[in-house]
Amino acid sequence: MSMQQEIQAVIDRFHRKMEKDPELKKEIEPLEKIFNLNLGEETYTLKLKDARIYHFDAGLDPNADVTVTTTPENLQGLIDGSLRPMRAYVLKKIQVKGKIDDLMFLKKLF
Template sequence: MTMEEQLRGLIDKFNKKMAEDEKMRDEVKHLTKTVNIDLDTEKYSFKLENAEIFDFSCTALDEADVVITSTPENLQKLLDKELRPMRAYLTKKITIKGKIQDLMFLKKFF
């Protein structure tokens, strides 16, 4: 499965969870964010608003509230749970520009 397919799957999972769980939806509905994922050779972006992720694209936005930078290999390890998010962050296998609180808040929904 390609990285694009995996990211689309995670977005679908998030949106489904938000549609089905009113309590979770209420927790996140106040967030409005734009996100870039920069994997050097691959770039992705999406928007979050009203507890829904939309406008997923295989290009980076000119400006984003949150920018996640890594490599395809390290992101794959994170997705496969072979690399823990905090360890990846502390060892600089993933860097995050923006408010880390937003990402820490959102990670519980995936």
């Protein structure tokens, strides 16, 4: 089963959050970032600009600012809250490559 619908639901939730929280939107608006999500057999790229994910597609972008590598099961756990992000990182259930500022920023998004 593809994770594409689950990821799209997270993106939709992010957009609603931006609409409801003008302070957060103002903080995020100037940022322009590319995120890769590597789930093994599934890979995705998300592009952020003007406080919106304007691009979500299969494949990886070689110019990504952040690359998250995990399994579909672990990503599902992160999405539904059954797996906490720090626990996943410490147990190496998720690997993240990128600048520390970008990593901290990811937490604010979702």
